Every structure is written in structure tokens, then in C-alpha cells.
Amino acid sequence: MYDITVIGGGIVGLATALRIKEQKPGLKILLLEKENEVARHQTGHNSGVIHSGLYYKPGSLKATNCIRGYEMLLDFCRRENVPFDLCGKVVVATSEDQKPLLRNLYERGMQNGLVQNRMISASEIKEIEPHVNGLEGIWVPYTGIIDYKAVSEKYAECLRKLDGEILFGEKVIDIKSRNTFSEVVSATGKVFETKLVVNCAGLYSDKVAQLTQPETIKVRIIPFRGEYYKIRPEKHYLVKNLIYPVPDPNFPFLGVHFTRMIEGGIEAGPNAVFAFRREGYNKLDINVPELLESLAWPGFRKVAAKYWKTGMGEYYRSFSKTAFTKALQELIPEIQSEDLIPGGSGVRAQACDYDGGLLDDFSIIENKGSINVCNAPSPAATSSLSIGQTVSERVLARM
16 A cells, blocks of 8 residues: 555656655655656757746746745756856847837846846847847746756656655556545556545546546646757858747747757747647647547637637647748747757646636646646656656645
8 A cells, every 4th residue: 555656757757756755754655657657748859948937927736836846956956966047038029019028028027036037128138148139038047957857857857866666667557436536546456545636647647537526626637749840060150059039928938049958959839739639749740539538628629719820829829930031030030940950849738727828827627546747747747856846745645
């Protein structure tokens, strides 16, 4: 019998298991992961940015966990010798109508305690990023770069040192509630008895949550693929560190941007297109049952009806390198199509409610036998130890 079974070996699941074990070492903790290693999906496919908390509504779970998680992450990496670089970034307004949005973003950052941020002029932008086209910007010195897979592997190592158990190749297919415990059933036929289930299953978090108490789960995960290009080495001089546009306030995506990677190289992207399967990293990846489930969800149909023009623009950029280049040229006019080579992609687990809302904040749903992290997109990696702390507090209140 386990005290806690955590489902999901991404960075949030690992951080949660680690924080629980650190605070109450005597608890018997099991982490189940369906793949053969940690961080195979969202964690291992993101752009490796350490987020500052600039974008998030003051007082929201995203804001509070990102700001607290930022410091916790840096402390952990310094202690465990995980490399990172606080290189800073610029957020750039390229048109007059973006200036008010940029200033609102600056004020939001100040409300979140980012007092070292500063508004910068066009000439100051050029001093930081000489090849960027911008009318006005924000310099964000807090932002950094890191390898979140390396962080996840270190979390796993620390968890094992504390006698936490991690099992790979164990896809959860059922959870049976008993009087005082639950039975977690895996596809290999194994049954794990546990007092409490903690669901950190990412792209399948809603599916796992529905195994516990379906009537309490009012959201569905809609997968959005983000596709990247890499900049050819001879054009790396165009980008010093990180360059972001002013985001569209109607969407939980930050727009195509330029990111220097901790392991070397520069990525450009991502776009945000509806994926035809939850782990659909390629354009032609299709899982018919998953696609039909997404299309059948009333909330997604409302989103599609409202924002179909934006969605079509994203798809056009997905299939047109010229269109993708044009979007990048708003930030760096010198960039050309031939400077880009295909890069990787990731899939964001975006929760969508019944009424067509794309959840902007983290969502943690509790029921009798489980705690479900049902929406934890970016900045979840930066926030991972703080999310783990938030969940662990709820777990320990039940023990």
C-alpha cells in the first residue's frame, strides 16, 4: 500500500512527488510514468525559457506560482549544479497600436514584483538587440534559459535518494475507488493500492481525472502544437538572447519569438495550431478517436467558431515557410526564409471549459480520492517546484 501515487513523469509530477517526500519523508510515494524515461512530452519539447512572471494576472495561480517557483528553481539548480543562464529578454512593440498593450504588460510586471524591469526606447532596444525592429520595449533581466529535461532528471535523482519509487512503462488505464484507498490499474495488468492519487498527467490529465470522479471534471484538454525553426549558424549574430513580441491578450500564447538555447543554437517560433492527436508532434499525426473527442467538445467548437480566422492564419504559417518568415520579420527584418531550417515541435495541453473558455490559469481540482492538476501549461516548468509545493500542502492536509 502506497500513501501517495503520482501519475505522470513530467516536470510537474516529479516536482510534486519530490516536494511531498522532502516535507514528509516517512510517506511511501510511487510515481508512475507511461514512457520509458522522464520528461518525454511537454517538458522535453518546450523552449527552455525560465519565465519571470511578467504576463500573468496578479494574484492568479500562474503569477504566484511562477514568481515563487522562479526562486525555488534557481536555488535548486545552484544547489544541484544544473546549468542555467539569466540572459534577459526584450519584449518589443513593432507598431503604434501595440504600445498601450506593452505598457499594460510593464505595469502587470511591476504589480508582480518585477521591479528591475524597465521600459526601453527604440535606440535602447538596438543597444541590446542590434538587429531588432521596435518602437518601444521592455527589458526583462529576470528571464533565463535552461534544459528542463536535465532539471527533471535531477528531480528524479533527488526523489530516488529519498526512497521515492519511480516506475516506467506503466500507463494508467483505470482507477477504482474503495472505501479508504484506491486501486490504480496499469496497462501491464499491475494494480497499485494507494491512499491518495495525484494526477499530473499533462496531455492526458483530463482523462485520468475522469477515472476518479467524472462529474467533477468540467474541462477537456485540447492539444495545440507549436512548431519551431532553427536559425542557421551563420545567422546566429542576428539574435543575442531572447526576443518576444507583444502577446495578443485574447490568447494564452505568446506569439513567435527568438530564443537562444542553453545547449547552443537559436530557435524561432512557435506558432500554435490545433493538433489532431494529443501527442501529435508532426503535421500528419492523427488519432481519430482523440480528434473526434476534441471536435465533439462544445467548448472547443465555440473557440473554433470565434477564432477561426486566427486559427487559419496559424495553419497557413504551419505550411508556409514564407508566412512564418514574414511573422519573424516583424521583429528582425533581416531574417530570410533561407536562414531557417526545420526545428522541433511541442504540444501544449490547453484546458478548455464547456463554455468555450481557454483556461488561462493553472487549475487544480480535488475530489474524494485524488488531486488533479488539470491545467498546467507554460510557465509550469518554471513554476514546477512551487506547483509541487501547492499540491503537497493539499496532500499533507489529508494525511
